[in-house]
Amino acid sequence: MAKRKRQLSETKIEKMIKEGRGQGTGKDYLPWLKIQDVPSEGRATRGVGWTTGRRHELLSDIERDYCYLLDYADEVSDIREQFPLLPLEETLMIAEKIGVNHPRDPKTGVPIVMSTDFLITYGDKDCARTVKPFSEMEDERTIAKFEIERVYWETRHINWGIIIDHDLPDVLIRNIEWVHKEYHNEDVSDLGVFTMRNLEQMLAARLNDGEAISKACLACDERLGLEVGTSLALFRHFVARKKWSLNMNERIVPTLPAKEFKIATPEYRLEAKGG
Incomplete structure (x- = not known):
């Protein structure tokens, strides 16, 4: 060529x-x-x-x-x-x-x-x-x-x-990079509001209890009958959309708990900013 x-x-x-x-x-x-x-x-x-x-x-x-x-x-x-x-x-x-x-x-x-x-x-x-x-x-x-x-x-x-x-700031950038592509996630519309709300509440409760991110996500996949990896992708989506906040200045390690995890927006809506 x-x-x-x-x-x-x-x-x-x-x-x-x-x-x-x-x-x-x-x-x-x-x-x-x-x-x-x-x-x-x-x-x-x-x-x-x-x-x-x-x-x-x-x-x-x-x-x-x-x-x-x-x-x-x-x-x-x-x-x-x-x-x-x-x-x-x-x-x-x-x-x-x-x-x-x-x-x-x-x-x-x-x-x-x-x-x-x-x-x-x-x-x-x-x-x-x-x-x-x-x-x-x-x-x-x-x-x-x-x-x-x-x-x-x-x-x-x-x-x-x-x-x-x-x-x-390298750590912050690497964290943004990790969640970046999940800002637009097709599962949001495919799963629907009811399933999204259940997943959000279930996953947030586990993360609030200090459970490791990957373990909490896998448990939600199994409980809701979702393909493995779906909840982890949506965890990244929630962080990217700033529905959930955590310490972005410490490297996010999926095998560890989410540092300083907080819920910024209590209820998921499909019309979230950015489409």
């Missing part, structure tokens, strides 16, 4: 703009860059976001981890990754003004459209964040590109900052 051509040309930039790349909000937003457009750093990810309800184009492990945190934060109302710094002429002018070379395609020499990893909406305010490994923070070329980015957002009165991997 032929490799996808990633070289950039002025025609390709125009085509991307016409496609609506970097435009829209929420579920309708189209990232400027997609996974197939660039070599990824680490394991590229297309996870369906809780906040946006669409698949995110995340080009590195650190982007994925930061997106988990944003998804989990109640105050975040929109996440736009790979946000383009357009028009291109503006970043070219900024680069010339501050005396640094503007990024260019290494093969064609065409100036590239720079992008910020995340444009985030908190309430009614936007902020821009670039996420990078600490190992890149002493690279002079990287710092020069950061300065173009900083000035671009400063002219728009939008707060911009850098997030490094050392800033990210």
